[in-house]
């Protein structure tokens with residue numbers, strides 16, 4: 308029954324397909340993802356990020372996800388993305404969110420362990436799942452240095468000490484890329500997948516070329532975060548449509564924009580191998 312937590316989406320460490328985590332910001336994005344999930348018979352994650360919380364408000368956004376997720380019978384999770392404040396995690400859990408990510412990647416290692424452990428315990432008390440991050444996936448146009456990539460021994464220790472259900476790792480992707488140009492360190496990923504006892508998460512997937520996404524799923528990625536790519540689809544569609552047809556009804560434009568995002572989400576579900584896995 309929707310919404311559900313990440314453990315109820317059918318993902319396992321072993322099975323070679325990944326669930327899509329799609330950042331949503333308003334009705335257009337939420338319905339685009341839920342409809343694509345329904346059409347593809349694919350599980351999906353509606354992800355609530357901090358910029359979207361600032362835009363729409365935490366409770367209105369989580370509530371909209373909870374209500375709209377009931378429009379399909381395929382499993383849909385509502386997940387808090389990149390929380391850096393334990394109080395925001397608590398507020399989201401109080402709103403009934405099913406899963407939370409605490410991003411302590413910029414903190415000192417011990418502080419990251421301590422805060423992530425606290426978030427995991429809080430989430431589990433609510434029946435929610437928790438994701439942590441080790442290594443740094445940078446934002447903007449910065450490239451990824453060797454030092455930012457996830458260290459396997461550290462990651463194993465981090466997963467064991469914190470008890471996270473999912474672990475985000477740094478393999479070469481960058482947040483916020485508007486075109487796909489990044490490749491991933493697949494050797495490092497194979498090593499991490501072999502050694503880490505929980506499913507691995509790829510952030511910054513909008514900037515990664517399709518071949519590397521496919522290989523990453525084969526090599527152990529089980530959750531793939533997509534944000535910027537979908538914003539680009541809606542923005543391009545609307546700017547085109549408004550230029551060509553300035554007298555149209557705005558609600559019709561939004562409706563067609565939703566269809567464009569829907570198609571892009573469905574294509575990613577097929578790429579990730581999650582279609583027909585619900």
Ligand SMILES: [Zn+2]
Pocket residue numbers: 389444482510511532
């Ligand atoms: Zn991210």
